[in-house]
Amino acid sequence: MSNYSEESILNYLGPYKGDASAVLRSLQLVQELLGYVPDSALDLVAKNCNVSRAEVYGVFTFYSDFRSTAPAKAVVKVCVAEACQASGCASLISELHDKGYDIHKGTVKADIQMEQTFCLGNCALGPAAMVNGKPIGRATSASILAAAKVAAK
Amino acid sequence: MIKVFVPLDSAALSMGADEVATAISERIGSQDVTVIRTGSRGMLWLEPLVEVETAAGRIGYANVSVDMVPELFVSDFLSGADHKSKIGLVQDHEFLKSQNRITFSRVGIIDPLSIADYESHGGLAGLRKALTMSATSIVEQVTESGLRGRGGAGFPAGIKWQTVLNTESDQKYICCNADEGDSGTFADRMLMEGDPFTLIEGMIIAGIAVGATKGLIYVRSEYPHAIDILNRAIAVAKEHKLLGESVLGSAFEFELEVRVGAGSYVCGEETAMLESLEGKRGMVRAKPPIPALVGLFGKPTVINNVMTLSAVPMILADGAAAYQALGDERSRGTQVFQLAGNIKQGGIVEVAFGVTLGELIDTYGGGTLTGRPVKTVQIGGPLGAYLGKDSWTVAMGYESLAQAGGMLGHGGIVVFDDTVNMAKQARFAMEFCAEESCGKCTPCRIGSTRGVEVIDRIVAGEEQSKNLELLEDLCEVMADGSLCAMGGLTPLPVRSALKLFPADFGIKSGVK
Ligand SMILES: Cc1cc2nc3c(=O)[nH]c(=O)nc-3n(C[C@H](O)[C@H](O)[C@H](O)COP(=O)(O)O)c2cc1C
Numbered sequence A: 001m002s003n004y005s006e007e008s009i010l011n012y013l014g015p016y017k018g019d020a021s022a023v024l025r026s027l028q029l030v031q032e033l034l035g036y037v038p039d040s041a042l043d044l045v046a047k048n049c050n051v052s053r054a055e056v057y058g059v060f061t062f063y064s065d066f067r068s069t070a071p072a073k074a075v076v077k078v079c080v081a082e083a084c085q086a087s088g089c090a091s092l093i094s095e096l097h098d099k100g101y102d103i104h105k106g107t108v109k110a111d112i113q114m115e116q117t118f119c120l121g122n123c124a125l126g127p128a129a130m131v132n133g134k135p136i137g138r139a140t141s142a143s144i145l146a147a148a149k150v151a152a153k
Numbered sequence B: 001m002i003k004v005f006v007p008l009d010s011a012a013l014s015m016g017a018d019e020v021a022t023a024i025s026e027r028i029g030s031q032d033v034t035v036i037r038t039g040s041r042g043m044l045w046l047e048p049l050v051e052v053e054t055a056a057g058r059i060g061y062a063n064v065s066v067d068m069v070p071e072l073f074v075s076d077f078l079s080g081a082d083h084k085s086k087i088g089l090v091q092d093h094e095f096l097k098s099q100n101r102i103t104f105s106r107v108g109i110i111d112p113l114s115i116a117d118y119e120s121h122g123g124l125a126g127l128r129k130a131l132t133m134s135a136t137s138i139v140e141q142v143t144e145s146g147l148r149g150r151g152g153a154g155f156p157a158g159i160k161w162q163t164v165l166n167t168e169s170d171q172k173y174i175c176c177n178a179d180e181g182d183s184g185t186f187a188d189r190m191l192m193e194g195d196p197f198t199l200i201e202g203m204i205i206a207g208i209a210v211g212a213t214k215g216l217i218y219v220r221s222e223y224p225h226a227i228d229i230l231n232r233a234i235a236v237a238k239e240h241k242l243l244g245e246s247v248l249g250s251a252f253e254f255e256l257e258v259r260v261g262a263g264s265y266v267c268g269e270e271t272a273m274l275e276s277l278e279g280k281r282g283m284v285r286a287k288p289p290i291p292a293l294v295g296l297f298g299k300p301t302v303i304n305n306v307m308t309l310s311a312v313p314m315i316l317a318d319g320a321a322a323y324q325a326l327g328d329e330r331s332r333g334t335q336v337f338q339l340a341g342n343i344k345q346g347g348i349v350e351v352a353f354g355v356t357l358g359e360l361i362d363t364y365g366g367g368t369l370t371g372r373p374v375k376t377v378q379i380g381g382p383l384g385a386y387l388g389k390d391s392w393t394v395a396m397g398y399e400s401l402a403q404a405g406g407m408l409g410h411g412g413i414v415v416f417d418d419t420v421n422m423a424k425q426a427r428f429a430m431e432f433c434a435e436e437s438c439g440k441c442t443p444c445r446i447g448s449t450r451g452v453e454v455i456d457r458i459v460a461g462e463e464q465s466k467n468l469e470l471l472e473d474l475c476e477v478m479a480d481g482s483l484c485a486m487g488g489l490t491p492l493p494v495r496s497a498l499k500l501f502p503a504d505f506g507i508k509s510g511v512k
């Protein structure tokens, strides 16, 4: 698990020991630390929260935020919801596609990963995107790629 | 000292507000100037909107970019001098002047993390009043104000609170629903980023009113800035003894915690939210029992939207009658409308219920950004109906919109110009439902996937009459056979799109 030993992860999860209601928060914590949730961490969370691995796995698969593999250096979220559709996200998406990024598939290229999302709460300045948590309004393929290149450095 | 205000709202950040703030700070040099970060005024098309305090009031400079900063200094914007980006006194701007900002009264004006700013702009008056009142009379005030839930269902807040107050329990909870998943909505986010103490104060009052000592705010993970500001605001509130064992030195205890979602639309549904708060999959629970009786960890729980809870401090401070005096029919007070999508002047319009849809789109919104004619608007998020121009005169309110075939939802309005294809929009509604369904009911889980296929066949011109009938059957089964509004209301956008714009589905007149 990259730079974290099993022991150090359990250490981080310490406050949630024996707390069955902390499964979601534990998974979020692991993902915050590692960038993803490796398979072995599911067992750690199960053990620490005192629930079955199946329960942890069920939570892990329910929420779309969780990843089972490490993300690229720059993660780009492109909004595909109605307000951004109304402000032209379709042409943005096809431009990104032409540059090698299929946001529906989450393509990774040059340390940049592009994914779709439903609404970023910036619906008056669409198309909206977010690069490693940094919001981009009135997004164009050029502005997204410029921000992503900086983030991927 | 000269004060310069630059928004830290994420919509403003998305247009470069951070970079502008830095550029201004760097040029100040030895001048006696401070840069204060605020929320946004909600005139989002003007962001980044930089303001300078002058003797006459706050002067605005719109759409400021880093490149413009040197010119602004040369033009002496610090004294409110002319520049091509100057929009004059911000409070007198056409878009703001006629609004009735109650919930949003401080957003964009104060430093969101300054308790001193908050108090000097009327903050804490509601809580101080509540601390002198009995629990029953606080709840009465909320009931008499006519405040209804702003999260979608429009249930009277006072009645919900009364139920929780009446229920004996060793522990009760206040859960704030800040999942704000509807496309076209951002009012919760803007309030949390721009004036978090209002929400915190509202939750403390709710706690005192129903006898709850613990509050949780469930915020979607797509809102990292709101989460950060809320956490900092809670720390400040603890320092100032607003939160903790003794709220403002009283006998009341209230603790507050932020919980973060993990990318699930259905977790905005209140019982799915409870499941998620308990660390589980966001599966919708069957009702009854209602959460007011059996809620978080089985305890009586008030669940309210951010806007609902944030209206409470003002209702207590100014009295229920003042709030109740505003509005139309059974929709009382103000609604924070959000203008989104293809709109020239997008942002926040807080006005009393009763404003017409046409006024919102044309007068406030200025029509489409593309300059093309409006074809349709979708109100109330992905589960809301599409409405056409014939609805322009509808006075906005819960019942009046329902009568027009629509739904207020969280008050977001998404505008589309005449290039939109409504068959695509109907298909998306079904696709979204399939993607976000919690999976408990067959009509929602499977019906939505079938819905996509049937719409595709209709558009392809395959056995149109038969497939139209099938689509209608599907919609009926989804509407009647779904446990929650995810499956239950998805037919609303689908049916309205089909009814208003059959030609977009390739339907020749005469079919059906
Ligand atoms: C699929 C679905 C999603 C919902 N999303 C939200 C949401 O994001 N925020 C919200 O406040 N209410 C949402 N609701 C409504 C809640 O179930 C609930 O009615 C509301 O939080 C109650 O608070 P209120 O009475 O103050 O509106 C959603 C409902 C459904 C069916």
Ligand code: SF4
Pocket (backbone or CB within 6 Å): B266, B284, B436, B437, B438, B439, B440, B441, B442, B444, B445, B482, B483, B484, B485, B486, B487, B488
């Ligand atoms: S309608 Fe859909 S989202 Fe709602 S409970 Fe049923 S399956 Fe879950």
Ligand code: FES
Pocket (backbone or CB within 6 Å): A079, A080, A081, A082, A083, A084, A085, A118, A119, A120, A121, A122, A123, A126, A128, B182, B183, B184, B185
């Ligand atoms: S719909 Fe794209 S940000 Fe809200």
